[in-house]
Amino acid sequence: MKKNLLRLMVVSFLLGTISFSSSSSSCVQKNGTVSGNNSGNTIKIGVYGDLSGPTSSFGQSTKNGVQLAVDEINAAGGVVGKKLEIVIEDDQGRPEQAKTVASKLVVQDKVQVLIGEATSTNSLAAAPVAQEAKIPMITHASTNEGVTQVGDYIFRVCFIDSFQGAVMAKFAAGSLKAKTAAVIGDVNSTYSKGLTEVFEQEFTKLGGKIVSKQFYTQNDPDFKGQLTTIRALNPDVIYIPGYYGQVGIIARQARELGMNMPLLGGDGWDSPEIWKLGGESLKNTYISNHYTSDNPAPEVQNFVKSYKAKYGAEPDSMAVLAFDAVNLLADAIKRAGSADSQKLRESLARTKEFPGVTGKITINDQRDAVKLAVVLELDPAKNGYTYKDTIYPGGMSPAANSASSR
Numbered sequence: 396m397k398k399n400l401l402r403l404m405v406v407s408f409l410l411g412t413i414s415f416s417s418s419s420s421s422c423v424q425k426n427g428t429v430s431g432n433n434s435g436n437t438i439k440i441g442v443y444g445d446l447s448g449p450t451s452s453f454g455q456s457t458k459n460g461v462q463l464a465v466d467e468i469n470a471a472g473g474v475v476g477k478k479l480e481i482v483i484e485d486d487q488g489r490p491e492q493a494k495t496v497a498s499k500l501v502v503q504d505k506v507q508v509l510i511g512e513a514t515s516t517n518s519l520a521a522a523p524v525a526q527e528a529k530i531p532m533i534t535h536a537s538t539n540e541g542v543t544q545v546g547d548y549i550f551r552v553c554f555i556d557s558f559q560g561a562v563m564a565k566f567a568a569g570s571l572k573a574k575t576a577a578v579i580g581d582v583n584s585t586y587s588k589g590l591t592e593v594f595e596q597e598f599t600k601l602g603g604k605i606v607s608k609q610f611y612t613q614n615d616p617d618f619k620g621q622l623t624t625i626r627a628l629n630p631d632v633i634y635i636p637g638y639y640g641q642v643g644i645i646a647r648q649a650r651e652l653g654m655n656m657p658l659l660g661g662d663g664w665d666s667p668e669i670w671k672l673g674g675e676s677l678k679n680t681y682i683s684n685h686y687t688s689d690n691p692a693p694e695v696q697n698f699v700k701s702y703k704a705k706y707g708a709e710p711d712s713m714a715v716l717a718f719d720a721v722n723l724l725a726d727a728i729k730r731a732g733s734a735d736s737q738k739l740r741e742s743l744a745r746t747k748e749f750p751g752v753t754g755k756i757t758i759n760d761q762r763d764a765v766k767l768a769v770v771l772e773l774d775p776a777k778n779g780y781t782y783k784d785t786i787y788p789g790g791m792s793p794a795a796n797s798a799s800s801r
């Protein structure tokens with residue numbers, strides 16, 4: 396343990412990464428201890444994400460969502476008499492860097508809690524740092540089961556992939572009446588591999604057949620080889636559990652090859668970038684997602700309005716999950732009476748029916764959020780989505796959630 400901390404400290408000294416604080420006027424006393432809890436007038440939140448790499452849309456939206464929530468909370472006087480302060484780090488979307496910057500935030504900046512990462516692979520790389528230091532980490536968006544299994548200090552405010560993958564398998568077999576499906580996934584992404592497995596299992600259970608499983612990496616410039624193999628098998632649908640950067644191109648190349656069947660995906664598609672990459676090819680495509688901005692519920696519309704006013708853009712699900720993560724965190728700090736890491740851990744674990752913009756959030760024994768999912772159809776004519784369905788996980792009823800769902 397001691398040796399590890401020393402190593403982390405050395406790493407953090409060698410780091411040339413930029414860190415900035417959202418409230419530079421606030422003074423944070425550094426007391427030199429590693430835990431450093433409650434040492435100043437602010438509660439320090441470390442945020443880490445991809446601000447410059449292949450998934451930078453996720454990091455930018457995270458930053459926006461966090462900032463909006465922090466500004467609102469601080470304007471209302473802060474939490475337990477303290478203002479929230481953000482320290483944000485760019486991990487360039489790389490797992491090793493995610494681990495390095497998480498260490499830097501914990502050891503050097505002495506943050507009291509971590510928010511991040513967006514993607515499961517990067518959260519999995521960084522979570523052991525939080526767990527070892529006993530600093531609560533809340534991932535707002537990482538849906539792979541394994542993330543919270545790292546340990547009892549790791550939480551999430553989003554649903555998990557065994558649910559999200561099953562939602563789309565049911566949608567394929569039920570609403571689209573698909574009998575056959577092919578899957579194309581990212582071989583280096585834990586998220587993508589997990590969803591491939593769940594989709595296959597559930598679709599097969601429902602009587603469907605997976606006719607082909609193809610893989611790519613984030614660096615592949617072209618997906619026509621994999622698509623040509625699938626074309627020969629002519630499946631009813633193709634499930635693509637990847638991120639917007641590759642999915643947009645895959646959709647375009649599929650249509651270029653004359654493949655017009657429905658394409659299905661998950662939350663990883665949701666970025667404004669996908670419209671630029673996929674364009675018209677995104678007709679006849681569907682995803683599972685965390686929320687829809689046209690939900691008339693007042694808490695959704697209020698959020699969308701404030702977000703648009705601040706950033707001039709429609710919030711994607713990454714932004715809203717980041718917003719929910721900070722508000723849920725503030726609520727847990729309030730209930731704990733302080734941001735002391737152990738007390739905070741316990742109060743996060745006791746979160747019940749927290750009214751998030753993405754729906755009511757209850758943290759279960761696995762520190763996962765029990766949440767609804769929505770199915771959306773992509774509409775390239777408006778660069779936006781058409782709402783299709785809301786799906787509830789076992790044990791959660793529509794009535795219990797009526798204010799936030801639709």
Ligand code: PHE
Binds near residue numbers: 453538586662713
């Ligand atoms: N769920 C994705 C993952 O675990 C991340 C993601 C969430 C992407 C929400 C977009 C929107 O990797």
